[in-house]
Amino acid sequence: MAFIEINGGKQLSGEVNIQGSKNAVLPILAATVLINGIIKLNHCPKILDVFHMIKILEAIGCNASWEKHTLIIDTTKLNTSTVPEEYVRLMRSSIIMMGALLGRTHSVTITYPGGCTIGARPIDFHLSAFQDMNVSLEEEDGLIKCTTTGIVGNEISLKFPSVGATENIILAAVLATGKTSIINAAKEPEITELCKFLNTAGAEITGAGTEKIEINGVEYLHPIEYTACSDRIVAGTYLAAVAGAGGEAVLTGIGAGSLQMVVTLLREMGCNIISGEEYIIISSLGRLKPISLIRTMPYPGFPTDMQSQIMSVLMTATGTSRIIEEIFEGRYQNVKEQIKFGADIQIEGRTAVINGVSNLTGCEVFASELRGGAALVIAGLMARGKTTLHNPYFIERGYEDICRDLRKLGADIKLVT
Structure with a gap:
């Protein structure tokens, strides 16, 4: 050993x-699912959590390759919204794939996430927010199954400024119908970085870094090249x-x-x-x-x-x-x-x-x-x-x-x- x-x-x-920032890159990698095309992410760290996220992307049909510290993701052949359990158990950040897949495919099947054992980190805020955005939830044999006829913008008030919940709501809301407002949103720099990435691709997000983030849904996002912080x-x-x-x-x-x-x-x-x-x-x-x-x-x-x-x-x-x-x-x-x-x-x-x-x-x-x-x-x-x-x-x-x-x-x- x-x-x-x-x-x-x-x-x-x-x-x-x-x-490059682990906590910024992981939600950005999830966000690539919202773009039907090729994305280049510069200054991407070669760490285990990034490798795990790449495995998740590949498992749902995406292709990934490295050019030094640039990670190239091709999402054009995405073919499933079911995230394999063995990869989700490896890290908690995998849960942000929910918002991205709901935005792209209007469905997702995923298990509860794993990662470091530093305390209880329930995803109730995530699931409650999705329900407020016209998503139906079903739990069966440890799996969370979410479906929607279309994400609908809404006002979401978080009881705690959860980073993961804020990211998941943003990812689900980008391609939604109407406007989504997140009250008591997380203010971490990594939230701001995710919003910068999405806005560069054509999203309409304001308020990143403040307690109120607003997302006006757009019809599509376009491929981009981006450098992580x-x-x-x-x-x-x-x-x-x-x-x-x-x-x-x-x-x-x-x-x-x-x-x-x-x-x-x-x-x-x-x-x-x-x-x-x-x-x-x-x-x-x-x-x-x-x-x-x-x-x-x-x-x-x-x-x-x-x-x-x-x-x-x-x-x-x-x-x-x-x-x-x-x-x-x-x-x-x-x-x-x-x-x-x-x-x-x-x-x-x-x-x-x-x-x-x-x-x-x-x-x-x-x-x-x-x-x-x-x-x-x-x-x-x-x-x-x-x-x-x-x-x-x-x-x-x-x-x-x-x-x-x-x-x-x-x-x-x-x-x-």
Whole structure:
């Protein structure tokens, strides 16, 4: 079995370019189904979740091929609206195929999605919204079967600004009859990126990035070439790695705009960060100040996808820090592995209390989800001695090559197969 080997305890220094965004590319790949033609997606990351989505597209009749980091999708031969269960179980993002297939074929059959085990993530908001848009639902033997005589625009008010539900509603509404309004919509940058992609192809969407998104249905979308944005969570992870291990690094291909809460927090901890539109420069002495309270929230609040990585950094802060996880209750399953490094972390419900220790020691740990795995890599870089991290598969779901990138920053890290 593959594992990652890290010899930690050394400061980082160097420059790395940030890969394309996982959370932006996955809904865009689903959106290609709405276009009858050939789509070129530049700056597409070669990560496991993208490979899984490609398998789904191929299973429903599409063709996919690579030209370096450009993914070419041909949807002209799409021939089924049934998504194979074995692919859906691999990742939660597969559920956004529902809205796209309903828009293109007026039907979809799919199972409940899988992915990381970071907490309950029901799809009630998705299904309720579809019903409000003239979709009939039927559940049988674990399958969700949806049909419609035609998507009809409506006003959808979400009880929580769910990213997945917002994406699914947008995808279903693009080719609908009439106007759809999403109230309390998710504001994440990846939502804005999906809307930019669709508008480039001929959709009429306004309000992306605000709590109210409006979609005027159009008759068709046309083939396009599009360049995906860089991954803010990958960038945030590498900023956290430099913050914890110490040193100075330059990240290119991304600015601090979508990472404002993370950058603000790292500055409060003692890091020096400057940025422009296409770069971020961070320097850190490695021994940082604690943070009295961090609360994860929907964008533009502090992202839950950065919680585990920042926790690793705080494990050697000069005092006590607290984190309240408001989004996914299962995020703390990673703590038992972080403690193996010698960290002092106490969990009280949704609150984590981190008492900073003077140093960490390398050990053997096991990743059980994507961002938690990245957090263990950061802890390994901060720790003295060797760390062996098992189950790198989880990290590969979202990081194209975390070992390659960190070596560019001077880390002693390698994937052993």
